[in-house]
Amino acid sequence: MRRVPAAPDLLTPGRVECRMLGPLEVRVGGWPLALGGRKQRLVLATLLLAGGRAVSAERLVDVLWGEDAPPTARNTLQAHVSGLRRVLGPVGAPAVVRRDPGYAVDLAGVDLDLARFRAAVDEGRAALADGRPDAAVPAFDSSLALWSGPPLADLASEPGLAAELRALEEDRLAAVAGRAEARLASGSSAALIAELTELTAVHPLDEHLRALLVRGLSRAGRPADALGVLRAGRRVLAEELGADPGAELRDLERALLDAEDLRGLEREAQPFLLHRDASGEQRADPLDPARSPVTIGRSPGNAVALPWDREVSRLHARLECTRLGWVLVDVSRNGSLVDGVLVRGGRRLLRDGAVLRIGDTVLLFRSASPARPVPRETGPATAEAPVSLLAGLSGGEHDVLATVLAVPAGGFTGARPEDLLAEVLALPVERIDEAVGALCRRFGAPDAGPGRVPALAERARVLGLASA
The missing domain is CATH 1.25.40.10 (Tetratricopeptide repeat domain)
Structure with missing residues (x-):
């Protein structure tokens, strides 16, 4: 027979549990308390979401009524707070206290499932970061076991809590992903x-x-x-x-x-494009500098023909061999993507390992340089860095910077760097000189001497720009 916990004596409080990862509940000794009407529970939920921090009276009024707050909203809010104190007072926790500019809950002695969830997730992430996936899995399991349904399920339709509830769902999904990552790492x-x-x-x-x-x-x-x-x-x-x-x-x-198998193609001897055709078969198309430009399009007459892809133009793009490497030249209406950057009617120097998207077809570019690991794409040093650094660049300056960053260290050899950039971008060298000077001044790189272009590249990477 199932054992039913004895009803608590509210004059001698037992263990207090606050549950938010499901319907809102406050339990004492295993028994739920009657928390009052919907708006009274909404006040408590808002305070619990703040985790002990003060919530302004203005915010609470907005959660309760939105733009339809009555003239008596502040008085009614105080009445709801008083109602919560009557319910929770005999238990002793969580205490609703006055704290400028509004109210807060004192969570001392309270078992809050949201706090336990976050602690377990942090434990799982730490174990995963330390290379201990077998320890991370049970931590993530325990965090997800705390959920009994959508967060604050009985208040899920309240517009005032929509942002907080979305954030909690995202936290749960991140924990699910963390557990999956740990299980993958465990084999x-x-x-x-x-x-x-x-x-x-x-x-x-x-x-x-x-x-x-x-x-x-x-x-x-x-x-x-x-x-x-x-x-x-x-x-x-x-x-x-x-x-x-x-x-x-x-x-x-x-x-x-x-x-995938490169079908005997010697990478050191010749660059190539790797992709799959309509049947899923892998194809490796060698790029011969003697046959530059290499055309790409839907028409069968192209050197790299993609007749199965209706999103590809008859002549979509061409690859030109320059002294700095192969350059994609887009001639389509819809444009092409190089490592996620749209190129429409323009030119883009291809770095080794660049991912091209022509229509719905994805192609991998591999250069003829000696094999070396393709660097993983890295983000900026800060989220704001690229936005502020790239804001206000002219189209020509942006193209020059993108090309400079695509050239590997030591790649500017055999000629003046500005002349090599002019060849890649098909621009007069005077415009290249002007753009390089403007970029050097913007990023604080030396704007003089034969080494100013490599110095510009190094300075841009120090500032967090992996690409432009």
């Missing part, structure tokens, strides 16, 4: 694929979940399925957000394409 990829497939279907715009699914499929020996998941991600991001995948998915796509 259980095959068992995760079904779960990650379902999660990706429910959250199609979550790039990290999609990346975990791609890793699981790849480790399970299903690279074609992994590439299919990446392509589906490209489509949904383009349709829903008008955006291309971020660095994490692009790095995975590059690694998957590069890991």
